[in-house]
Amino acid sequence: xxxxxxxxxxxxxxxxxxxxxxxxxxxxxxxxxxxxxxxxxxxxxxxxxxxxxxxxxxxxxxxxxxxxxxxxxxxxxxxxxxxxxxxxxxxxxxxxxxxxxxxxxxxxxxxxxxxxxxxxxxxxxxxxxxxxxxxxxxxxxxxxxxxxxxxxxxxxxxxxxxxxxxxxxxxxxxxxxxxxxxxxxxxxxxxxxxxxxxxxxxxxxxxxxxxxxxxxxxxxxxxxxxxxxxxxxxxxxxx
Amino acid sequence: xxxxxxxxxxxxxxxxxxxxxxxxxxxxxxxxxxxxxxxxxxxxxxxxxxxxxxxxxxxxxxxxxxxxxxxxxxxxxxxxxxxxxxxxxxxxxxxxxxxxxxxxxxxxxxxxxxxxxxxxxxxxxxxxxxxxxxxxxxxxxxxxxxxxxxxxxxxxxxxxxxxxx
Numbered sequence: 525x526x527x528x529x530x531x532x533x534x535x536x537x538x539x540x541x542x543x544x545x546x547x548x549x550x551x552x553x554x555x556x557x558x559x560x561x562x563x564x565x566x567x568x569x570x571x572x573x574x575x576x577x578x579x580x581x582x583x584x585x586x587x588x589x590x591x592x593x594x595x596x597x598x599x600x601x602x603x604x605x606x607x608x609x610x611x612x613x614x615x616x617x618x619x620x621x622x623x624x625x626x627x628x629x630x631x632x633x634x635x636x637x638x639x640x641x642x643x644x645x646x647x648x649x650x651x652x653x654x655x656x657x658x659x660x661x662x663x664x665x666x667x668x669x670x671x672x673x674x675x676x677x678x679x680x681x682x683x684x685x686x687x688x689x690x691x692x693x694x695x696x697x698x699x700x701x702x703x704x705x706x707x708x709x710x711x712x713x714x715x716x717x718x719x720x721x722x723x724x725x726x727x728x729x730x731x732x733x734x735x736x737x738x739x740x741x742x743x744x745x746x747x748x749x750x751x752x753x754x755x756x757x758x759x760x761x762x763x
Numbered sequence: 764x765x766x767x768x769x770x771x772x773x774x775x776x777x778x779x780x781x782x783x784x785x786x787x788x789x790x791x792x793x794x795x796x797x798x799x800x801x802x803x804x805x806x807x808x809x810x811x812x813x814x815x816x817x818x819x820x821x822x823x824x825x826x827x828x829x830x831x832x833x834x835x836x837x838x839x840x841x842x843x844x845x846x847x848x849x850x851x852x853x854x855x856x857x858x859x860x861x862x863x864x865x866x867x868x869x870x871x872x873x874x875x876x877x878x879x880x881x882x883x884x885x886x887x888x889x890x891x892x893x894x895x896x897x898x899x900x901x902x903x904x905x906x907x908x909x910x911x912x913x914x915x916x917x918x919x920x921x922x923x924x925x926x927x928x
Binding site: 665 | 775778779783792795800860863864867879882883888900902906913
């Protein structure tokens with residue numbers, strides 16, 4: 525009869541063995557006196573630890589901690605907005621008042637109000653998000669769970685980084701932070717990424733792997749099986 | 764799940780885990796909060812957040828160091844001079860128990876302390892193994908050794924060899 529290792533007995537006692545193995549060990553312990561005695565000893569050791577740890581269980585200040593977390597995040601976002609507003613002021617001085625008279629100029633949009641660091645596009649099928657780069661850098665991470673999902677990237681003269689799900693990926697979920705977008709897509713379809721030409725550094729990654737890196741005017745395509753047509757790059761998220 | 768819901772679910776566990784590592788409620792709060800700040804800045808999917816947060820808390824505690832020194836200060840403060848004001852009996856007894864548990868944890872290696880506490884938080888052996896960098900098949904044996912050492916130091920009825928301690 526093969527006796528389970530004591531580590532396996534402990535795992536069985538903790539209820540963390542897979543069901544078939546759990547049943548096997550349980551049947552063995554029921555039939556083997558020495559393993560039953562070892563299991564009893566492990567049970568006592570575990571109970572000693574449980575009882576001791578009960579003394580180290582101070583009440584967690586959850587509400588106060590959550591409020592502190594929110595204050596911390598608001599302070600960070602406010603700091604980022606102030607930094608961007610100063611940069612926009614500098615642009616205004618360089619371009620001059622004449623630029624402000626053009627109806628479609630980005631400076632005129634800034635004069636209308638401070639830019640948000642990120643905003644959600646109005647809810648609609650295939651909605652996405654737009655953010656501003658942080659310190660001229662942006663990172664987009666795609667977590668895909670469908671092998672047919674593709675990413676399409678283009679670089680244009682725009683102010684905002686735009687990321688959206690198209691087609692079967694229109695229900696993709698987005699999470700944003702200053703200079704960062706995370707996309708979780710469970711369907712096929714495409715994730716469209718629009719990068720501003722002025723962004724100094726941008727990384728588009730699938731999981732932990734960088735597929736496209738923009739450094740200045742250089743665009744490094746690391747994705748396998750990438751298609752390049754004009755100013756667009758398209759690649760599958762699964763090689 | 765919203766960030767708020769995730770926070771309310773995990774923060775108490777993280778706080779308790781960090782407190783058991785440090786013996787310091789302020790340090791535990793700092794580490795637990797900081798781990799969430801880092802989660803919000805990361806692209807970690809929610810289903811991987813639990814183990815990731817505990818790993819971050821462990822690393823934060825280790826980086827801030829001084830856990831042994833801090834625990835020693837706590838123990839030293841507890842065993843204060845006769846000039847200290849008298850405490851109620853039940854507070855004194857609880858304080859002694861806390862000090863005993865902290866002392867027993869302090870005799871374990873950092874790895875053994877972490878695997879013991881992660882087991883207390885309900886992590887699978889595979890998750891524990893990944894967190895400390897050992898094969899999942901080794902975690903059970905390491906846990907048994909850690910439990911034995913803890914029980915022996917804690918001054919339980921049974922030591923590591925099963926003999927009365």
